[in-house]
Amino acid sequence: MAQTRYPKTPREEQPEATVDSAETKARGPFSRRQFLRGSAAAGAASAGLLSGILDGAEAQGEPGVAGPGAVDMAFKINGKAYVATLEPRVTLLDALRNHLDLTGAKKVCDRGTCGACTVLLNGDPVYACSVLAIEAQGADVTTVEGIGSPANMHPIQQAFVDHDAQQCGFCTPGFVVASAALLNRHPNPDQDTVHRELGGNLCRCGTYAGIRAAVAQAAGGGTTNG
Amino acid sequence: MAEYTWPAAGDRLHIGKHISRLDGPVKATGRAKYAYDVNRRGMLWAIMVQCPHAHARITSIDASAAEAMDGVVKVHVIQDVGTEIQWAHDEIVAVAATSEEVARDGAAAVKIEYEVLSHFVNERAVDEAPDAQPAQAETTGDPAAAMASAPTKSSGSYHVAQIAHCSLESHGQVAEWQDEENVTLWASTQAISGVASQLGEQIGIPASNVHVETQYMGGGFGSKFSVDRWGVVCAQIARDTGRPVKLMLDRDQEVTVAGARPSTHAEVSTAADADGNVVAWDSKSWGSGGPAGANSPPLPYVFAFDNQTHAHTSVPTNTGPARAWRAPRHPQACLVTMRALEDLAHAAGMDPLDFFLKNIDKTGERAGTYTEELEKGAELMGWRDRWRPRGSATGTVRSGLGLALHTWGGRGHRSNCEVLAYRDGLVEARIGSQDLGTGTRTIIALVLAETFGLGLEQVKVTMGRSVLPASGASGGSTTVGGVSGSTRRAALNAVDAVFERIAPRLGTEMANLELRNGQLHFKDGSMAAMPWRQAAALIGVNPVSATGANPGPGQLNDSGVGGIQMADVSVDMDTGVVSINRMVAVQDCGLILDMKLAESQVYGSLIMGVTYALTEERVFDPHTGQMLNADMEFYKLAGIEDVGEMIVHMMTGPGYDERGVIGLGEPPVIAPGAAIANAATNATGVPINEMPMTPERVLAAINGGMA
Numbered sequence: 065m066a067q068t069r070y071p072k073t074p075r076e077e078q079p080e081a082t083v084d085s086a087e088t089k090a091r092g093p094f095s096r097r098q099f100l101r102g103s104a105a106a107g108a109a110s111a112g113l114l115s116g117i118l119d120g121a122e123a124q125g126e127p128g129v130a131g132p133g134a135v136d137m138a139f140k141i142n143g144k145a146y147v148a149t150l151e152p153r154v155t156l157l158d159a160l161r162n163h164l165d166l167t168g169a170k171k172v173c174d175r176g177t178c179g180a181c182t183v184l185l186n187g188d189p190v191y192a193c194s195v196l197a198i199e200a201q202g203a204d205v206t207t208v209e210g211i212g213s214p215a216n217m218h219p220i221q222q223a224f225v226d227h228d229a230q231q232c233g234f235c236t237p238g239f240v241v242a243s244a245a246l247l248n249r250h251p252n253p254d255q256d257t258v259h260r261e262l263g264g265n266l267c268r269c270g271t272y273a274g275i276r277a278a279v280a281q282a283a284g285g286g287t288t289n290g
Numbered sequence: 291m292a293e294y295t296w297p298a299a300g301d302r303l304h305i306g307k308h309i310s311r312l313d314g315p316v317k318a319t320g321r322a323k324y325a326y327d328v329n330r331r332g333m334l335w336a337i338m339v340q341c342p343h344a345h346a347r348i349t350s351i352d353a354s355a356a357e358a359m360d361g362v363v364k365v366h367v368i369q370d371v372g373t374e375i376q377w378a379h380d381e382i383v384a385v386a387a388t389s390e391e392v393a394r395d396g397a398a399a400v401k402i403e404y405e406v407l408s409h410f411v412n413e414r415a416v417d418e419a420p421d422a423q424p425a426q427a428e429t430t431g432d433p434a435a436a437m438a439s440a441p442t443k444s445s446g447s448y449h450v451a452q453i454a455h456c457s458l459e460s461h462g463q464v465a466e467w468q469d470e471e472n473v474t475l476w477a478s479t480q481a482i483s484g485v486a487s488q489l490g491e492q493i494g495i496p497a498s499n500v501h502v503e504t505q506y507m508g509g510g511f512g513s514k515f516s517v518d519r520w521g522v523v524c525a526q527i528a529r530d531t532g533r534p535v536k537l538m539l540d541r542d543q544e545v546t547v548a549g550a551r552p553s554t555h556a557e558v559s560t561a562a563d564a565d566g567n568v569v570a571w572d573s574k575s576w577g578s579g580g581p582a583g584a585n586s587p588p589l590p591y592v593f594a595f596d597n598q599t600h601a602h603t604s605v606p607t608n609t610g611p612a613r614a615w616r617a618p619r620h621p622q623a624c625l626v627t628m629r630a631l632e633d634l635a636h637a638a639g640m641d642p643l644d645f646f647l648k649n650i651d652k653t654g655e656r657a658g659t660y661t662e663e664l665e666k667g668a669e670l671m672g673w674r675d676r677w678r679p680r681g682s683a684t685g686t687v688r689s690g691l692g693l694a695l696h697t698w699g700g701r702g703h704r705s706n707c708e709v710l711a712y713r714d715g716l717v718e719a720r721i722g723s724q725d726l727g728t729g730t731r732t733i734i735a736l737v738l739a740e741t742f743g744l745g746l747e748q749v750k751v752t753m754g755r756s757v758l759p760a761s762g763a764s765g766g767s768t769t770v771g772g773v774s775g776s777t778r779r780a781a782l783n784a785v786d787a788v789f790e791r792i793a794p795r796l797g798t799e800m801a802n803l804e805l806r807n808g809q810l811h812f813k814d815g816s817m818a819a820m821p822w823r824q825a826a827a828l829i830g831v832n833p834v835s836a837t838g839a840n841p842g843p844g845q846l847n848d849s850g851v852g853g854i855q856m857a858d859v860s861v862d863m864d865t866g867v868v869s870i871n872r873m874v875a876v877q878d879c880g881l882i883l884d885m886k887l888a889e890s891q892v893y894g895s896l897i898m899g900v901t902y903a904l905t906e907e908r909v910f911d912p913h914t915g916q917m918l919n920a921d922m923e924f925y926k927l928a929g930i931e932d933v934g935e936m937i938v939h940m941m942t943g944p945g946y947d948e949r950g951v952i953g954l955g956e957p958p959v960i961a962p963g964a965a966i967a968n969a970a971t972n973a974t975g976v977p978i979n980e981m982p983m984t985p986e987r988v989l990a991a992i993n994g995g996m997a
Binding site: 151153154158161162165167168169170171172173174175177178180207208209211212213214217221222224225226228229230231232233234235236237240258259260262263265266267268269270271272273274275276 | 310311313316319322324335457508509728887889893894921927929930933
């Protein structure tokens with residue numbers, strides 16, 4: 065079950081990935097792919113969840129389970145503290161969107177396929193629709209709103225604007241977060257690495273040419289489409 | 291009086307340049323609020339209970355358990371006992387509750403019983419269709435005689451599966467009543483003005499009391515023109531409960547009931563003379579997009595032959611109904627026609643590039659454009675050096691080239707715009723249009739700034755609200771021509787109105803004034819040019835206002851484009867996997883206002899084309915009538931690694947610019963599938979006649995058509 069849990073170690077304590085060892089394992093034990101693999105192997109993510117809750121409860125010296133009714137939760141999102149009273153079954157995505165009015169992460173497939181809800185948990189990209197809010201307590205959550213603001217865009221956001229890597233824009237927050245994570249891990253990615261790292265996000269309007277060029281610009285590389 | 295023209299090539303400040311979309315920063319930072327993102331105080335969430343059967347009659351509805359739940363506020367019966375349901379996932383009951391989770395619990399607790407009726411979903415088996423509707427053949431000349439005497443003949447069956455729109459933002463809206471007579475609808479729609487009228491009629495209030503707001507919307511592709519039943523239901527629940535209500539479709543509903551592109555199946559025979567001139571065409575097609583069947587695709591496509599005949603059979607099925615999908619009926623017609631002509635070229639022993647050029651006069655008035663585009667495309671693809679006859683490739687992974695032609699209208703729709711000039715120097719356009727992500731907001735700003743000779747930061751666009759001057763729905767590539775026409779005319783009128791207002795205050799005549807590069811110029815040189823801000827200060831406290839409409843005086847837009855696309859693909863003969871190496875698109879669309887946005891449309895179209903060519907299909911189980919892939923795991927969209935290299939070339943300059951603005955949303959999405967299928971055929975040496983070109987189908991073709 066261990067691989068279905070997000071890393072407790074802060075991002076900066078993770079071993080540094082190199083460009084040519086661009087494997088998902090370098091992402092930490094809670095990469096999106098491994099989360100999905102782990103979930104599938106376990107039959108359900110809830111097994112991991114349960115152990116997570118129990119770990120937390122034991123740490124506080126009081127055995128028990130949370131729910132099924134709403135319970136108090138506390139989050140650290142984009143560097144700010146939030147509290148909410150939510151049922152344990154509420155996903156991180158629904159907590160962000162429905163309860164905290166952080167609507168940058170989008171609900172599209174709601175089952176870990178499209179990547180529109182991608183956020184960072186302790187620096188690692190995850191599908192927020194596939195993480196329970198109760199499990200995200202204690203983690204540093206970064207949403208697209210925390211990557212940058214219109215007046216102070218992250219270089220990858222500026223690059224998305226410059227290369228028109230967005231049309232309707234509904235997949236864009238997920239791509240921006242995934243691209244920021246990609247560049248943290250691979251400052252100068254080759255095209256195969258870009259394709260692999262962004263392969264968990266889908267666009268319907270067809271902005272992939274712009275996204276390739278945007279990542280290249282933000283990485284300080286070339287800027288050609290295609 | 292203003293002269294309603296576009297500025298000449300040398301006088302353009304913004305037009306034709308690579309300008310970034312103005313709402314790029316709010317989208318890229320997650321600040322753009324879509325309908326799905328609207329959260330209102332006290333808002334309820336509504337979830338719809340769907341029919342599990344493809345054809346059934348409702349015999350009972352018991353919502354008592356749902357109504358008794360804590361947090362459930364309203365159970366709304368959409369279709370009552372006795373109603374005959376024609377497709378699976380049709381909406382029966384909506385449950386509104388204080389949270390999304392409780393609304394789902396409530397929906398799950400509603401008990402609905404059905405009398406299950408017989409269904410038909412396998413529209414490919416036209417002979418088994420219970421309600422097939424054949425139409426009379428349309429015939430020109432004598433195809434049978436021409437076919438009989440021709441030395442070169444070809445025939446084949448070509449198939450295009452039904453696909454979904456699969457907009458990433460699902461259909462839906464938030465409704466909130468201000469009082470008993472006024473409702474606001476934050477809707478994910480391509481038609482704010484139309485939705486206001488539709489909702490007003492259906493809930494019994496004046497259309498002017500419906501305030502539709504759509505600043506951003508997450509994809510429609512032709513599926514979001516209507517208020518839809520769920521929009522009416524949402525407003526009704528909001529009225530009944532006195533609370534705002536959010537109702538958005540779940541993903542399974544989005545791909546089953548909220549839009550489909552009809553299938554097309556066709557049997558085609560063609561013939562050519564000894565020189566490679568096409569002399570005869572004979573096609574029979576059928577297809578379905580749901581209970582209404584499907585209209586005939588325009589066959590033969592792009593070309594018209596002296597001897598041709600076509601007959602179509604519409605096949606109703608028990609599947610969620612069709613909606614307009616970018617360039618309705620054209621991608622299907624393009625696949626059928628271009629594959630059939632490629633097969634005829636092969637039978638004639640000709641390079642398809644030569645074959646298409648040989649027959650280019652049969653495309654009509656756009657023959658010259660197609661010729662230029664084919665030559666440009668051939669250069670970009672390296673066609674002359676790289677094309678080899680069908681089946682020349684050897685080895686496990688074989689590559690090949692293919693090409694296709696397309697056409698579309700794209701004339702600007704009806705649009706109204708008001709332009710206001712304020713004394714602080716701000717110039718504002720107000721227009722009841724919507725930006726689907728095509729860049730409409732940016733185009734309006736660009737035209738306004740161009741006309742006033744200002745920078746883009748000095749103008750403002752107010753749009754996306756149904757109370758603004760009415761503008762058409764965004765569909766069929768009509769928006770860019772419509773809004774640029776109305777904005778240009780309104781802006782030219784506003785410049786005149788500003789001159790009329792300030793000329794007396796400057797002691798001169800209107801005709802002596804000119805706005806250029808952010809300055810007011812005096813044509814007679816009587817005064818030095820003054821900055822626009824200084825001139826605008828003379829407007830006074832009441833802003834200058836002027837309006838403009840499309841259509842209107844002067845040729846600002848036109849209709850009718852042609853484009854060509856070429857594909858370079860590889861096919862793995864052992865696995866049947868088709869991979870895209872390179873796509874080339876050469877496209878005309880008259881005067882291009884923003885080159886960056888125009889190129890984006892074409893890149894996006896190529897990618898959307900790759901995905902419908904290779905992976906997209908609504909798969910129905912003939913036994914249960916259910917769509918088997920009502921999700922995004924198995925309703926597959928191409929990812930960033932799947933789309934290959936893309937080269938886009940826009941035709942501009944003399945011969946193109948003077949036509950004015952023509953829409954671009956549809957044309958480039960038509961031909962990718964046909965070009966890819968022709969390339970796969972060229973690579974494998976066997977006809978690849980079905981979209982999507984899944985490994986299973988390609989392997990079956992390679993192994994002798996055993997599918």
